[in-house]
Amino acid sequence: MVVGLSAAEKVYIAGGIAADIRGDGRGRHQFREFNIDTSVIPQANGSARICLGGTDVIASVKAELSVPPPGRPNHGKLEISVECSPTAAPEFEGRGGEELSMDLSRALQRSFLGGTSGAGAAIDLAALSIVEGKLCWALYIDGLVLSSDGNLLDALSIAMKAALSNCGLPKVEIIGGTSPEEEPDYELSGNPEEFTRLETSLVPVIVTLTKVGKHYIVDATAEEESQMTAAVSVAVNKKGSVCGLTKRGGTGLDTSVLLDMISVAKRHSAVLRRALAFAGLFSSPNVEKRPVSFCLLLFRRLDANGCRTK
Amino acid sequence: MVLETQKALLKSDGTRLDDRLPTYVRPAFLKTGAVKVAAGSAYAEFGSTKVIVSVYGPRESKKAQAFSDIGRLNCDVKFTSFATPLRGKAGQDIGDKEFSVLLHKALEGAVDLHSFPKTTVDVFALVLQSDGGDLPAIITCASMALADAGIVMRDIVAAISLSCVGKNLLLDPTYKEETQEDGSVMVAIMTSRREITQVTLTGEWSSTKASEALELCSDACQKLGESVFLVPKVCIEEIGNFAIFQLPRPPLRN
Amino acid sequence: MAVEEASGSASVVKDVASSMEVEAFRRLFPLQYIERYLDSAVRPDGRPLGRARPTDVVLGQVPTTDGSALVRLGNTTMLAGVKLELCVPSAETPDQGRIAIDFQMPPICSPHVRPGRPAEDACAINEQLSIVLASSQLLDLRQLSITSGKSAWVAYLDIYCLNADGSLLDAALLASAAALMDLQIPTVSINNDGKVQIVSSREKQDQPMVDAEEGQETKSKFVEGRSLKLGPVPVALTCMLHKKHLLADPTAEEEAVLQTVLVVVLDSPDKLISLYKPGGQVVATTSTVMDCIALTRLRLKEVHSILEEATQTHEED
């Protein structure tokens, strides 16, 4: 993202951050207000769209019946990919978009998929298994960037968490073929009321801390991102565990600074999660897929500790 | 079943399958001047992970690229088709590309890009054999190759990875250990400045464990960096006579 | 007039040369630099014109392959690996396996190679290698057969150039042959349906006992692992022709300046596998061709003994 900034603007941005008042009036540790819509794509099993300031992303979850991955018969599959639409920015066309998409997908995969053994994944992979070694759910989580004004990774993680909460899996009835030799015989439930929801409490959210000058800020805009020296994206789940770490920007970071950033990110993630849970109350994965919209207008006034300042 | 294999990674006396303690790295061998025709090059072995990196340039940047008063670093990582136990190119290309991006990110903070404006330095890596810890090996080797090429650098970058298997933290994991890990950490550090240029973490980690792992990695990098620092000096005398990497050699214990 | 000019510029070069540092002269007048050496029948690296660079073959370097070799020819370095996979033989040749040769020049090997599409040189060498190996009797593809018409091995021979410093075909051919010498075909079991499975060394010890107990019905036949019986190893020698001079085994520097190249491949003193001369500014006369063949004959002996030594050291390890 090339933002053409004059020298004066650069000084203004850096100076504002140092003085704890940013261009749009926020402090260093304030998010922009955001808006979550769920069930925005009727064809998908679950979907959500989030507008975070000028950043606009959609996440969708598609569930398909599949064969368990080789070597892990009692696991399901989880795949994540991100696409940057050229409508968001002209740079996204061609290779530029490809590179950014790959960067974002890898950061999200790191945070959501856990280790190679499958431990620490956002969704309990064992819960996706239907018949051991034969049948399981494969969840395809796709992110689409519609408009970009910084902090894409956080927005995508929130959208994906909301989409997973919104996701309903139809019930599968096993009719036969349970013996190890046979192919399993199953029937998908046609009843729209019969679905299972995913356990999504452990899905992490990502908080990116962007270092500009000596300070770091949350939820940076594209302009602020262009002035960063380094950025660290930390994925944190409900337990307060770190689920993924990605660094951007070439400048080195001291280990102590990194550890400090992780703890700050943890505090922010708690606030974000609470807000999301609130949003979750308004959406339910029903079959008619009526779009449910929830606007977090008040969120802006929540500070890092989750208290209302006013 | 998963638990069983996890156990199999550690022997009853707490050592790993290759007799290492969990916090030990594999025997490493590093040498500069592996490719004579390159501006700078290095060869690295971490256990049976073997990589060659050569550096070419600085050369004139392509005209299509926008004007820039700082230089560009162009990284490219390739695997030989027999690097992994299963021969094949399917899916490997994506891995190569990601490695190229991560290598670039790990190095750009350490290289003084202002010292070669409007030009490009090429960093090409070839993984001859892959047995876990490929990316850290490439990063360490590449920073040596850059130093060998006389590119102005702020510091040497050393990198190491770590796998979390059950409760154990295994430093510098092999391929077998990597395939069964619950989480992993990869850290690249400028060793004298003690600054992290690149860090990735996967899997679920409690804060204390995460910081323990980061500390462990940065300490290991530090030690690796100290020995890496010696290598260019040691090899300068050798380059004049016969500078080709020697595969059959007594391994250096780290 | 033109002649005068030419001699004039030559004398200028000589004058400049006397007052110039060797390294600068080498860069500015590469041709004159090399010609000065050639006139006194010696090469810039101290070799006589007809001698190849020190050659070094190490077998079995890559444990992830079924056979591998590292070859160093002066600075030129090649790493070759063979991997075997099971396949169904083609209907035309039911009792033969296949060999697929891939020569690669990754960008690390030379400043002239860029990432992306393979270089023209790499394609040409790949083709030359395939033709030489097909023309020579080195590998009888019938040895790669397991059961006629049903199963066979396909050998993927990948050669990576790690350091390109001239005479690439010579080094690549040597590395290919050495990797094939190192190739170990694994033991396989064939069951009644003709299904072939690779047996690892540990299983091999257990399996026969089980078979004996279960009797005839599930009995699988074993085909013991072995190494290949190879024919005479073809040896290539790249020669450069320049004016009246004949140089064997050129370096990249010499190749770039002197241009006319002639590659001879022999597998026994009288058997010509290939003679490849792609253009160049010097024409080869019958006597030049005979000289090149004579040099290759000497090289053939040398390389065969190097290979023998390499196998011995490998077996001792």
Add this chain to the structure above:
Amino acid sequence: MINLEMSEQARVDGRTANQLRPTLCSRSLLERAHGSARWQQDNTIIMAAVYGPKPVSGKKEDPERATLEVLWKTKSGIAGNADKEAEVTIRRTLEYIVLSSMHPNTGISIILQVVNDDGAILACAINAACAALVDAGIPLTGLIVAVSVGVTTHGVVVVDPTKVEEKNFRAHVCLVFPNRPKCTVAGLPAPVGGEPAEHGIITCVTRGAMSVDEYMNCLERGRAASVKIAKFTRTSLEHCQRSYEIMS
């Protein structure tokens, strides 16, 4: 000479061992190309087109000389390693005759389209390329002649093998020699290494294994055959714009 009689019977199309196939060459067939030629040896047909000298940019630009580019197009249209190798061989062969220093900073493209392949394809292509370069008026130091020679399983050497013959033969060779120029000065062109200049080998590509003696035999037969093709090249040139046929 018993060998020769044997070979006469052995050749499917009734040719003797030293007999070339009917050869045909026509020039300036393509309207757009700066020079073009069609070379036919019975069923082997090659179409060559030359463009340039034209301005080039980037890596191809050489301030000392014109750069040559050869594009080899087979019927299937998919370029493999074999096609790339043919391009390299032909390009380096043509570099021997093109006076590239006359047009620095420019490029000359030679496109060779295989119309039909019935053996001796490389030799035909080189002859076609040479004819097209002459047609385009590219400055040349001389002409070249390419000839293909095969060695049968009995060790008999025959010229200009067909595709079927190439397949059944033990080996075959493509040889390129300089064409003997007309000369008004005695003693020129100067002999090289005790042989006439037109005996010098510019290019040699072998396929299959043979003994050294057999190769020498090939050289001799190839040189003899090249004289006929050289004569044909010259006569076809003199009958500019008209195709001309010989039976040899």
Add this chain to the structure above:
Amino acid sequence: MEANDTVQTGPVSPLVLQIVAPGDIVLDLAKAGKVVRLGGGLRQDGDSVVVTRAGRLRHMQANNKYWVEGSQKRYVPNVEDGVIGVVVDRRFESYSLDIGAPTYAILPILAFEGATRRNAPNLQPGAAVYARVVKAHRDVQPELSCMDVSNKSSGFGSLKNGYVFECSTGLARSLLSKPMCPVLEALGKRFSYEIAVGLNGRVWVNAQEPSTIVAVSNGILASEFLTPAQQHIMVAKVIERMQ
């Protein structure tokens, strides 16, 4: 063009008027004596003169000049050639002209008769210009001028109206030969037209009636491989068809 500076008179090459091919050695300079001038298609190699292009060897007694007359589609600039170019670009000091050569040619803005900084003809891209080659060296762009050696326009300059078509360089050369080329002579008897022939294989024709232009240009193009007698018959047929 190269010359040998000896004074004696020598024999003429026996290959004159014959078809020569690249590599042919036509003359031994050691024996040729007096000044020998070499034109297109020939080069000096030591003491011998060697052909580089196929064609007919020509010799002009008056100045002992040899050249090879061939017909190529690609034009290679030679000093003193009259060429027809098309303006492709206008720069501060000069125009760029496409003359069908490997590179564009330069026509300085002041290279017109009586041109000054303030008063120079203004040519737009696409304009056809008849000009003279004044510099032709392989290492630099060829340079043109619209003035003869005595700075007079003498027919050079922008070509207004009319029609430009391309032919081979050989045909262009034959149109300019003396005595007058039969086809032009025959056409001239019937039609009145203006013609400019560039040695780069471009011909400009202008006349009152468009039909005349068509007839003349077709007549010229059809004449390339015909004998003088055939040319007369062909022109007669063209005229007949027009009536």
